Amino acid sequence: MKDTKANAAAIDVRDLYVEYRTDDAVVRAVNGISFRLEKGRTLGLVGETGAGKTTTALALMRLLPDRVSHVAGGEIYIRGDDVMALPDRTMNLIRGEIISMIFQDPMTALNPIMTVGDQIKESLKIHNSEKRSEREIDARVDEVLELVGIPAERKKDYPLAFSGGMKQRIVIAIALACSPDILIADEPTTALDVTIQAQVLALIDELKQKLGTALLMITHDLGIVVKTCDDVAVMYAGQIVEYGSVQQIFSPGDHHPYTEGLFGAIPNVRSKARRLTPIEGLMPDPTALPEGCKFSPRCPKCMEICRTQEPAESERDGHRLKCHLFGGEAHE
Numbered sequence: 001m002k003d004t005k006a007n008a009a010a011i012d013v014r015d016l017y018v019e020y021r022t023d024d025a026v027v028r029a030v031n032g033i034s035f036r037l038e039k040g041r042t043l044g045l046v047g048e049t050g051a052g053k054t055t056t057a058l059a060l061m062r063l064l065p066d067r068v069s070h071v072a073g074g075e076i077y078i079r080g081d082d083v084m085a086l087p088d089r090t091m092n093l094i095r096g097e098i099i100s101m102i103f104q105d106p107m108t109a110l111n112p113i114m115t116v117g118d119q120i121k122e123s124l125k126i127h128n129s130e131k132r133s134e135r136e137i138d139a140r141v142d143e144v145l146e147l148v149g150i151p152a153e154r155k156k157d158y159p160l161a162f163s164g165g166m167k168q169r170i171v172i173a174i175a176l177a178c179s180p181d182i183l184i185a186d187e188p189t190t191a192l193d194v195t196i197q198a199q200v201l202a203l204i205d206e207l208k209q210k211l212g213t214a215l216l217m218i219t220h221d222l223g224i225v226v227k228t229c230d231d232v233a234v235m236y237a238g239q240i241v242e243y244g245s246v247q248q249i250f251s252p253g254d255h256h257p258y259t260e261g262l263f264g265a266i267p268n269v270r271s272k273a274r275r276l277t278p279i280e281g282l283m284p285d286p287t288a289l290p291e292g293c294k295f296s297p298r299c300p301k302c303m304e305i306c307r308t309q310e311p312a313e314s315e316r317d318g319h320r321l322k323c324h325l326f327g328g329e330a331h332e
């Protein structure tokens with residue numbers, strides 16, 4: 001059932017499939033995922049490289065490279081609007097005004113031959129539903145730079161004049177310029193050193209509190225999840241294998257063996273979360289996913305049934321698990 005606009009979630013993804021085409025194969029990068037992000041909340045999308053996190057974000061923004069990829073099934077709603085059905089023009093307006101994305105590498109997100117002020121201004125001009133005058137746009141450029149802790153007079157500088165942390169602040173300023181309701185942050189601190197990481201995360205959190213933005217935080221870093229997220233979706237091979245509140249995911253109890261693996265490699269991780277340590281083995285080749293459970297070749301608890309039958313999802317109190325260990329409608 002489609003939500004009415006009034007009660008619509010910020011993001012509502014239902015049974016989403018995304019495929020990439022290569023010369024000789026079709027790769028299923030996202031394999032039937034569902035989640036909701038409510039207004040003002042933060043959802044962490046967690047997993048190793050290749051799990052399908054960024055592909056999910058690009059599908060939400062309708063920015064999948066269209067010659068080689070497409071949404072092969074499912075539905076995406078942004079504040080109740082059916083993203084797949086929107087005309088391109090409407091989607092261009094929604095992107096920036098309603099939903100915005102902070103990319104991982106600030107150097108590729110910024111134009112090196114345009115001043116940072118002009119880059120913020122350009123975004124404001126493209127998405128000018130408030131019909132701001134030139135003077136109001138200039139004032140807004142100053143305002144968002146100050147908001148991310150950069151003196152407004154530096155708007156005349158080019159990206160090269162800034163450090164990595166400052167560049168990421170500028171990327172955040174561009175993303176926030178039009179006050180979007182929803183922000184997707186794709187590994188926003190990976191390219192930064194640890195001290196600057198903490199500053200940028202604190203800034204995102206502060207802005208979220210101030211502006212009431214819903215945040216989709218894509219990360220492979222459990223430390224970031226525990227500090228910034230309300231809910232967590234653990235992704236593996238294009239599927240969500242565990243979903244719950246931060247409390248449910250970080251407390252002892254029933255957990256997917258992959259989630260256990262993410263935590264288990266680190267001593268006392270549930271009280272002191274750190275960067276994910278690789279689990280033995282590799283994510284499966286997406287052109288040749290295993291039968292049954294996609295984690296079975298790496299799972300220390302793998303049973304006979306796991307190699308042939310895809311596990312169903314069980315759910316209790318909003319905590320979802322996709323594993324034969326917790327079969328049935330609700331896990332015990």
Ligand code: SF4
Nearest residue numbers: 293296299306323324
């Ligand atoms: Fe491991 Fe089986 Fe659960 Fe997959 S379904 S995670 S192989 S126990």
